[in-house]
Amino acid sequence: MYTKEEEKRLIEKTRQLLKISIKDIKTKEEARKIAEELREVIKYHDWRYYVLANPVISDYEYDKLFHLLIEIEEKYPDLITPDSPTQRVASGLTKEFPPVRHLAPMLSLENSYNEDDLRDFDRRVKEITKRTEIEYSVEPKFDGAGIALVYENNLFIRGATRGDGVVGEDITPNLKVIKTIPLSADFKRYGIKTIEIRGEVLIRKDLFKKINQERLEEGLPPFANPRNAAAGSLRLQNPKEVAKRGLEAFVYQITYAVDENGNNLLGTKLKKHHESIKMLYELGFKSPYKEIKVCENIDEVIDYCNEWQEKRDSYPYEIDGMVIKVNDISLYDILGATSHHPRWAIAFKFRARQATTRLLDVVFQVGRTGAVTPVGKLEPVEIGGVTVSSVSLINEDFIKEKDIRIGDLLLIERAGDVIPYVVKVIKEARTGNEKPIVFPKYCPSCGSPLVKPPGEAVWRCVNANCPAQVKERIAHFASKDAMDIRGLGPRIVERFYDLGLLRTIPDIYRLDFEKIKQLEGFGEKSAENLRKSIEESKHRPIHRLIYGLGIRYVGQVTARTLAENIKCVEELEDWTIEQLESLEDIGYVVAKSIYDFFHNEQNIKMIHELKELGVQTCKEEKEEEGKLKDMTFVFTGTLSCCSREKAKEMVETLGGKVSNSVSHKTTYLVVGETPGSKLAKAQKLGIKTLNEEQFLELVKS
Ligand code: IVH
Numbered sequence: 001m002y003t004k005e006e007e008k009r010l011i012e013k014t015r016q017l018l019k020i021s022i023k024d025i026k027t028k029e030e031a032r033k034i035a036e037e038l039r040e041v042i043k044y045h046d047w048r049y050y051v052l053a054n055p056v057i058s059d060y061e062y063d064k065l066f067h068l069l070i071e072i073e074e075k076y077p078d079l080i081t082p083d084s085p086t087q088r089v090a091s092g093l094t095k096e097f098p099p100v101r102h103l104a105p106m107l108s109l110e111n112s113y114n115e116d117d118l119r120d121f122d123r124r125v126k127e128i129t130k131r132t133e134i135e136y137s138v139e140p141k142f143d144g145a146g147i148a149l150v151y152e153n154n155l156f157i158r159g160a161t162r163g164d165g166v167v168g169e170d171i172t173p174n175l176k177v178i179k180t181i182p183l184s185a186d187f188k189r190y191g192i193k194t195i196e197i198r199g200e201v202l203i204r205k206d207l208f209k210k211i212n213q214e215r216l217e218e219g220l221p222p223f224a225n226p227r228n229a230a231a232g233s234l235r236l237q238n239p240k241e242v243a244k245r246g247l248e249a250f251v252y253q254i255t256y257a258v259d260e261n262g263n264n265l266l267g268t269k270l271k272k273h274h275e276s277i278k279m280l281y282e283l284g285f286k287s288p289y290k291e292i293k294v295c296e297n298i299d300e301v302i303d304y305c306n307e308w309q310e311k312r313d314s315y316p317y318e319i320d321g322m323v324i325k326v327n328d329i330s331l332y333d334i335l336g337a338t339s340h341h342p343r344w345a346i347a348f349k350f351r352a353r354q355a356t357t358r359l360l361d362v363v364f365q366v367g368r369t370g371a372v373t374p375v376g377k378l379e380p381v382e383i384g385g386v387t388v389s390s391v392s393l394i395n396e397d398f399i400k401e402k403d404i405r406i407g408d409l410l411l412i413e414r415a416g417d418v419i420p421y422v423v424k425v426i427k428e429a430r431t432g433n434e435k436p437i438v439f440p441k442y443c444p445s446c447g448s449p450l451v452k453p454p455g456e457a458v459w460r461c462v463n464a465n466c467p468a469q470v471k472e473r474i475a476h477f478a479s480k481d482a483m484d485i486r487g488l489g490p491r492i493v494e495r496f497y498d499l500g501l502l503r504t505i506p507d508i509y510r511l512d513f514e515k516i517k518q519l520e521g522f523g524e525k526s527a528e529n530l531r532k533s534i535e536e537s538k539h540r541p542i543h544r545l546i547y548g549l550g551i552r553y554v555g556q557v558t559a560r561t562l563a564e565n566i567k568c569v570e571e572l573e574d575w576t577i578e579q580l581e582s583l584e585d586i587g588y589v590v591a592k593s594i595y596d597f598f599h600n601e602q603n604i605k606m607i608h609e610l611k612e613l614g615v616q617t618c619k620e621e622k623e624e625e626g627k628l629k630d631m632t633f634v635f636t637g638t639l640s641c642c643s644r645e646k647a648k649e650m651v652e653t654l655g656g657k658v659s660n661s662v663s664h665k666t667t668y669l670v671v672g673e674t675p676g677s678k679l680a681k682a683q684k685l686g687i688k689t690l691n692e693e694q695f696l697e698l699v700k701s
Pocket of ligand 1: 106107108109139140141142143145146147198199200252253323342345347
């Protein structure tokens with residue numbers, strides 16, 4: 001379709017066009033030229049995206065180009081050409097799943113990025129409908145894989161991907177394994193015979209992190225973001241594999257609904273969008289019922305969008321914006337649609353989380369287990385409000401597979417609190433001056449030869465006294481999720497190490513504060529604060545200590561499992577591999593690693609030293625026989641006091657248990673803001689509920 005030379009030129013052109021805004025265009029002639037260029041590059045990017053499924057720019061950058069073209073065409077309507085990308089939906093399908101025609105075309109959404117865009121939208125809606133007041137419903141824009149579900153006579157008969165918007169791919173068997181998609185639902189109660197519902201398949205962010213952690217441990221490349229994980233899982237050829245991925249589906253729009261006689265129910269029987277969402281919720285679907293807000297006017301809409309922009313990161317699913325819909329469905333027909341999007345809805349996009357930038361250099365970092373990680377140094381680029389200047393290149397295999405070279409233009413993504421990730425190399429932008437990344441043979445910190453055990457993807461420094469490893473181990477021990485020693489971050493650890501103040505983990509408890517006080521940047525006060533937080537850390541629950549020891553493969557979850565089964569950390573010195581393997585979720589590799597750790601003389605010496613220095617290695621009495629003993633707590637909704645993790649820890653410290661689902665065994669359901677379906681279930685079972693205040697009272701007293 002395009003030669004290499006053409007692609008290079010188009011990418012270069014794209015980068016120039018991205019710098020232009022409508023205000024820079026002074027004459028019509030200039031507008032004509034830029035519009036032509038925009039059409040040419042957009043066509044190219046459509047092809048990369050839809051046909052090759054391999055884009056070379058971020059969605060945000062694409063939108064920016066598209067938006068500029070729309071602005072030019074709005075200003076000079078006679079410049080519109082019939083083949084302008086604004087006049088059609090791009091197509092192109094893959095062949096693995098049978099094609100299926102949607103009952104209603106699966107259009108996209110128009111995007112907006114600021115208040116002005118939303119006010120323009122409001123103005124247009126009012127103009128077309130000739131109304132002075134418009135009610136909107138606003139809900140999150142889920143960032144997953146779009147689907148369309150068809151139910152007939154109450155049965156789920158077909159589910160499809162978006163495809164080209166007219167024809168999608170039939171992925172019914174894969175969708176049937178998703179538990180949030182009911183296989184039947186009582187639509188007849190509402191007089192509906194056939195209905196098509198739009199939705200999105202997603203993976204919870206926490207589960208996504210876990211999947212990636214497991215993939216990394218197995219030496220598989222991680223997924224870039226939850227969307228890719230969801231979309232990739234949906235296209236697996238084996239539904240059994242799909243079932244293991246923990247996918248969920250949210251439904252958010254009814255696009256077709258008819259009764260026994262074929263009468264359209266949209267706008268007549270189904271009058272308001274928010275009511276249709278509630279109906280879907282009541283029929284057993286997962287829908288944004290609790291997130292949706294009916295707004296009286298555009299000011300309320302703007303406030304609600306801003307509110308969500310702030311809380312985006314704490315929402316359990318990845319969302320990339322909000323969707324604003326005219327609430328009165330009977331206005332949909334009047335407003336109509338372009339070939340690209342309906343005029344009764346608009347997306348408000350949050351700050352973008354992808355960007356392209358240059359890889360300037362690669363440095364090699366030695367982690368606490370000796371693993372050598374290549375870290376790419378980038379030309380700084382802003383992603384989602386954060387400046388990104390470095391990115392992990394994972395390991396040698398990852399670099400080889402993506403063929404990353406120094407000087408390359410990279411597409412980087414930073415999704416939520418996920419660390420930045422290289423989505424791909426824009427190879428088409430290569431000049432020929434890119435340099436291969438050469439892996440070191442010797443440890444960049446201590447100079448020992450690196451080793452790569454057979455079957456592993458990671459090069460390691462096996463010198464346990466390697467300064468880089470020791471620093472990392474100390475910093476990990478002090479980190480927030482481990483012993484939580486405020487004021488002892490990686491930089492300070494490095495400084496203390498280099499000054500000879502801190503050479504081992506137990507040295508933390510022997511620090512000479514007289515010397516620290518004299519250091520530049522430290523004073524009486526900060527030295528005293530550090531001393532206090534070190535002192536406090538001596539009494540952390542033992543699962544934190546276990547996690548802080550930095551045993552390979554022992555993350556926070558495994559550390560908790562171990563802690564639940566012992567009274568004192570030293571007991572682990574006597575555990576056999578078989579005993580360890582008998583614990584929940586601990587397999588041979590992890591068991592062997594724990595066993596090896598507790599059979600290493602240096603490690604045992606360290607644990608005993610810590611104990612002598614006053615670090616608690618045994619559970620405190622109250623941890624064991626706490627006041628919440630024999631009680632099981634379940635949480636729903638968001639707590640304002642603290643994270644779920646913290647609340648869980650409070651319960652466990654007092655001897656209680658925390659479970660994820662409500663059952664007869666539940667003692668209390670703790671209800672935070674915007675509770676989920678657990679509340680209804682608890683009420684049905686007659687389980688006692690506590691609000692946040694009551695819960696805090698209980699754990700405090
Ligand atoms: S309404 C005809 N509501 O975003 C418009 N779409 O970028 C029907 N999306 O194609 C879509 N969350 O796949 C709607 N709450 C939501 C959504 C949503 C995510 C997706 C959808 C759409 C895409 C446009």
